[in-house]
Amino acid sequence: MSDTILRTADGKPLKAALQRASAVARRRAFWLVLPLLAFVVITFVVPIGQMLSRSVTNDAFSANMPQLVAWFEANPEGTEPDEAAFAALAADLTNAAAERTIGSVATRINYDVSGTRSLFTSAGRKAKKLEAPFKESVVAMDPKWGEPIVWAAMRNASAKLTTSFYQAAMDRKLSAKGVFEKAPEDLQVYLKLFGRTLALSAVVTFLCLLLGYPVAHLLASLPMRKSSLLMILVLLPFWTSLLVRTTSWMVLLQEQGILNNTLVGLGIISDENRFALMYNQAGTIIAMTHILLPFMILPLYSVMKTIPVSYTRAARSLGATSWTTFRRIYVPQTVPGIGAGGILVFILAVGYYITPALVGGATGTLISNQIAFHMQDSLNWSLAAALAAMLLGAVLALYWVYDRLVGIDNMKLG
Amino acid sequence: MKLKTVLLATALTSAAYAAQAAELTVMSWGGAYETSQVEAYNKPFAASKGVTVNMVAADNPATPIAAQVEANNVTVDVADVELSDAVRLCDEGKLEVIDHAALPAGADGTPATEDFVAGALVSECAVANIVWSTVVAYDNTKVSGAASIADFFDTAKIPGKRGLRKGAKANLEMALMADGVPASEVYATLSTPEGVDRAFAKLDTIKADVVWWEAGAQPPQLLADGEVVMSTAYNGRIFNAAVAENKPFTILWDGQIMDFDLFVIPKGAPNKDLAMEYIAYATSAQALADQAKYISYGPSRKSSAPLVGLYQDGKTEMGPHMPTSPEALKNALTNDFEFWADRDVELSEKFNAWLLK
Amino acid sequence: MALPIYASPLERVWHKTYLLICAGIFLFLIAPILIVIPLSFNAEPYFTFTEKMLSFDPEGYSLRWYDNLLTHGMQAPDMVRDGTWWSDMWNNAQWIRAAKNSAIVGFWSTLLATSLGTLAALGLSRPEMPYRKLITAILLSPMIVPVIITATGLFFFYSNPCSVLGPLAPEGGCARLTSTYLGVILAHATLGIPFVIITVTATLTSFDKSLSRAAANLGAGPVRTFFKVQLPLITPGVVSGALFAFVTSFDEVVVVLFIGSHEQQTIPRQMWNGIREQISPSILAVATILVIISIALLTVVELLRRRSERLRGLTPQ
Known part of the structure; x- marks a missing residue:
């Protein structure tokens, strides 16, 4: 009777042996990851979950009455x-x-x-x-x-x-009748702030794209020796302390700062009409664009680097103008880079805290600053948690989109 | 034999010292204010008791205290907090009760409960050490003729940017006083919706010219940089800039808002008894007067006032720089903690919404 | 980037304009970093160029803010600069203490993040790895979650670790981790991990697996293969991951603000206080030193990158 099952040299069925081998390999791979996974889950995922749970559980009343x-x-x-x-x-x-x-x-x-x-x-x-x-x-x-x-x-x-903390975070208040209703206009804060956070982040993302695209294109089309020199100009800010960069923008942009002094000195503006570029939205936008620009340039660059130059040449040889070639051939191929850089910048911008706190003044602060306020000043931790949960929800949604577009295992740095 | 005795004595004293050498941790606000406390309270207390006193700083000590008590893991023995926080934390059971009758009598023998100024012992968990105030300060090289709080809100009379703290507290009161409400009626007015609207309407008149500050050290900096010509500020910071750093700053005492800073003991403090001793020592008439040598915050005891002497530079008389001086008290408001404990949430939201407009 | 020979005059003009725009953007990127260097030598306690500085008068420049970095916080800064002075400086000067704290926290958190991260990246890059996507997403999440949320969550966790660990908590209860070095180190390690994962995984993707098979074939065990074959080849990735982790820790202020205390004052926290409290050009002096350090680090990374390409047989064009 012939045995139709393939066997290994020592007589075990091949299928089972392969299965066992791959199970061992899977286990091995998993054991390598396990220490870190346990570390991140215990010191990061669980604490954040616990913090967010404060937004729905507050027993200050129920435990004492x-x-x-x-x-x-x-x-x-x-x-x-x-x-x-x-x-x-x-x-x-x-x-x-x-x-x-x-x-x-x-x-x-x-x-x-x-x-x-x-x-x-x-x-x-x-x-x-x-x-x-x-x-x-x-x-x-x-x-x-x-x-x-x-x-x-x-x-x-x-x-x-x-x-009720989510109600408060959505600007809803208990009315005299005892039901939650939309708060009066002069008490609405958080939704507007969320709106502003998203709007400012969108502006910053757009500016980063506007400034990052030409630079990434230049870097990708120059020969390696030149481009790695220019790359240092991109990476230096990336590596320089965030606080240093924020400080220097304060030095540059404040009303008695370098930019205004220079403009007044050159007679372009008068002493009374100095630009207000600091402690407002303009300050936040400028400083954040600068800080996040490398996060746009780097993914764009890595995508543009892979685009073969022969495509544009082919388009030109078929009679397209340089503008048509750029618009119809080059840009579509860079869309993955635009998506990756755009979402990365947007995600980082939405959660920004330090820069708006320092340069934002009254009109340039974001939802993160409000979370910090409730954490540290008003001590309303449940409301802080509710706001944080909403912010986190938005960020995770974007993270999911990023994963769909780019794949998280394709994230690259520098 | 003699040597033996000396050795024995040394061994005994050092053993006794080691047994006593407890540590006390005090949490305060950092900066020049903390320095004044270290000099006037901590150093002499540590020397007289043979203990180590650690000073730690926080942006607002009430926050870490609340967190530590909540987490049942208290490391701070004494904290320096604002009145509204003291009252709130006390009501929430996060502070130890302090027996006010056990505090030392005043320099003239008045019992402690009589010696403290009105409001200093209002919370059973706290003892006030200083009176500080929020004032308007200006750069006297750029501003002339500022005489009243109304001038701060009058950009036509005195052009230039204004610095204001980014928060509802103090700003609303000052706005009402500038609008002609007498100090005694400010909180009654602010308790009505019309009063709140009136305050915001007054703030509206300068909103476009305001640079907002958050930390106490910012107003002198904004004035020094020329970013603003007038600013609300804590009087001690302006005093320091003007006297210690010779900046051309003047304080406008009209419409000042006085407040207390108080010592509290968090519930479950590791060295509660020593903390009690520290507070009794630090709020004695002499220690409070000594603190005024380093910073221009007023002592919270009446009998300390005559003991206040010269600034540490040895020539500046401190009396006139105190928020409690007769000149400064002409039109002054005392912060109403009950009002703010009740309305802080709502008015802060209103203020934030107003900022967004 | 040369223009093709068939470019029209309009295209040539446009090309020049394009280069000019790029130059402008590079200026935008680099100006704020360069501007702080001359200002840190300002003789006046202001953040703007004085008349004397603009006319290059030597009197307008001074090293006082660098000196201030040493003396600020000293017990007796005005003494003769002998051994006692230096030891006073070493022990008490605030910026020196901050630098020491940053170094301690940075070193240990980098070590932790790099060792755990490299191990995990080795696992993640194996084709057999189960649930790879989900696990990668979890491991990278510290980079994505807004740091204010991380700081808040860690603050509660570190205030009382047992309350989070639940049944996992040790019998004797757990010590508080807020205001401790351990707490800040663990938190910074968490924040640095994604960078290690990303860089090491990237190097491993291009790693030629036949090399480890060859090693195994020649009789090396897995441990020996790792240390003798894999590790030398992925070293550049590990080092640049470690650098990223170190810089993350070295530049981090929000978490330190929330869970550190006065004891764990790091350089960024000291700068934060400086910016919020008393603004003096000392901060600019620190900034200059930090810029120089980052230029040095950047050179290291660039050299490593070239070395790695050489090792993999790719020569720079």
Whole structure:
């Protein structure tokens, strides 16, 4: 009986042996990657996930007002607060004041309803003396306690998961009726700021393309010896400290700075009409374009380098003008480079923090600065996390597009 | 025999010293302000107690404190924070309670609770050490005739750029005072929507001419660079630039806004008892007066005032440079922490939205 | 780039204009970097060219800001410059301390990122690697995620590592990592990893696999093959990855601001304070030194690139 299965020299079926060998190889490759993967997951992916989870979990209220939370759970939304609710409130307030957690509770509600902080802290001081019937005595303490908006905010904060920080991040506020509605015009900040961030990033990306394209083309068409010298001019800024470059733009562009002084000195502008190029959008755009330009030039260059010169020659020999050749033959071949550079610059621009903080003034700051503000000044970490999650969502979407267009394993530097 | 005794004594004292040689970590704001605290509080306290006092700086010490208490991992024993933060952190249970009655009596024997100026002990978790203020300062080589806070908002009378802190606090109050609201009615006015609109309307009149600053050291720099001709600023920074660096800066005390800086102990501080001793020492009448030798922030005790002497250069009398001097107090506002604790979120958003317009 | 012989006069004009535009863009790229060099020798504490500087009067120039780098923060800067002075400078001057911190953090984070990163790149470049795309995306994410988000996330993680590790946490609890060197080093290593992965993978793609097979054929084990054959050939990629990782750490300020403390004051953090706090031309002096360092690093990279091309048998055209 002939054995139709191919066998290895020591008699094992070849298919199984190959499978085993490839499984070993896969395992080996995986073991090489595992230490780093574990490192990145533990020190990067998980912490960021945990931080983002703060945007939906804020237990400052629910952990410190247990009886009221129980009442909210027992009674569906829309129930008028009854005597039991006020009794629970009074008991929780007394307790929170004694435990010194009333401030956390107050801060949490004050995020949703401005001006309620002192409502809680002063109620905490008096809560011990409250007597039944609680509904009357609590409202007598401050009529605000009877308002639906306060109860809506408390119900909202008593849930384990909350959307109110995302609502705030989308410029939606609790209205007097106790539902989330679009905030009045003069309180809308974040969506506009997101819009500005995207718009400024788009402008910077466009400028980078405008400036980067000719330079990349020149570098790609020069002989190697010359182009690597010129390449140093591109790489030097790339390697120079970001803070150094930002500082020097401050030196160059401020109102008493070099550019304005030179223009005044040459008599081109008068002393009163100095250009305001710093501490505004113009400053942010100029400095960011400069800082991100190499990220556009390098991918463009690596694509242009691979375009054979014979294509353009063929087009010319077939009678196309140089402009037609450029437009119909050369540019289409550089589209992958434009895509790669454009998305890279855009992704980096959207998350910029340092440069806008230093040169942006009032009109040139971006959403990142607002995240930092809530992290470090207002200490509203949940709102910071919500804003960060929205920003991250936008960036990951772009990352996905980048992967589709270029493939992340094709990313090249210098 | 004698040698033996000496050795033994040395061994004993060093053992005792080692047992005592605890460390205390104090967190403050850096810069000239921190230096003044190191000189007036830390060095003498460390010498008298035989302990090491570490000073660490933060942009705003309230932030790391809140994070450390939240994470249940406190390394700071004493922190120097602003009043609104002290009140807020205290309400949130993030600070230890300080027994105000245990603080030393004033230089003239007045009990501590009477000796501190009004508002300095308003939070049961904090003790104020200085009074500082936000003032308008100008370059006197470029500006003449500035007499009142209204002139700061009058670019027709005094042309040139203005520096303002990028935030709602202090700006809204100054705008109202410039618009003719008396200091005593500022917060009542600001509590109404019309008052807020009025303040923003006043800010609108100079919005196009404003350079916004964020860190306390920026206003003197902006004035020195000629980027602005007038700016709001912290009075101590302007004093330093004017007296220590001979810059031609003048402070306009009209419409100043006074505030406290306070010492607090974060909940769970590693050396709570020593921290208490430090605060008692640092807020004694003499230590507070000594601090004024290095920076022009006013001591928070009444009995310190007569003890305030000359600046460290040995010739500048500090009294007139204090925000609490009679000249400076003519039209002054005290920051209302309750108001800001309640309305900060809303007004900051409004301010940010206004900036975006 | 020469024009073809058949170029029309209009094209020639356009070509000249094009070169001029390119020159302008190169000026835009390089001017801000060159401008700081003369200004760092300003005798006045201002950021602009003084009259004396413009007329090349030697009095308008001075080394005081470089001197200030040494003396700022010293206990007794005005003493005679003897041994005590120098040791005071070495131990207390703020910029020197910042440089030391930057070196410590940079060295260890680069070592960590490069060793783990090279290992992983070796795995990723094997054709058998499972889930390659997904894993590459995860490993490169520190480069893509806005640094403000990274800094925020790490701040909470390092404040209390156990709360994140959950069941993985060690029994005795974990120490806080904020305000520690270890924390900053780990964070910077994370940020440097993508650069190592990218550069090493790029070198490995062009690596001729028959060389390792030949080594194996001649009786070398995998470890020996790695050290004797693979590593020498991918060294340029590893070194330039390490350089990128080092520069990332050396230039990083946001994470240091969030999780470092006064103790871990690095050069960028010191500069940040300088820009935000007291603006003095000392920053420009530091900037000049940094520019010189980056020129040196750039030369190293260029030399390595040429060496790698020579080794792979590609000669520069």
